[in-house]
Amino acid sequence: MAPTNDHPGEQAAQDPIKLIGIRETALSVDEVFRAVGDEAAGGLALFVGTVRNHDGGADVDALGYSCHPSAEAEMRRIAEKIVAEYPVRALAAVHRVGDLEVGDLAVVVGVSCPHRGEAFEACRRLIDDLKHEVPIWKHQKFSDGTEEWVGAC
16 A cells, blocks of 8 residues: 555545446446545545547547456456555546447546545546556547547547
């Protein structure tokens, strides 16, 4: 666990991983926000990834996410790594799979820590590592009828 101050509220929580999931249904920012709430946390950072209407100069109509059966276990492995490196009080991460439309939530992650700087850093590291390491693939459908697979979420 990351080095902490002597105050109990500055120490990492006993079981800080509160929510990890791959979902076929709509995601909820409120669910993640509630999961990472902690009275000893002075900072809570959320990241919400949405489906945008363009990519690489092309108009995106919709996209689909699919994942390897190990994706949720990989999310948990990354969460455990974040908890080991930062004084995390609570952590949550959910990712959507299936067909999504522009504006839909694709991923929601949250981290609470004793201080805001730690929360920002841990949240950014969490989403960056999820994006690069979890086997989730994006299938984009463009307005001109073309399609593209993107290697990681």
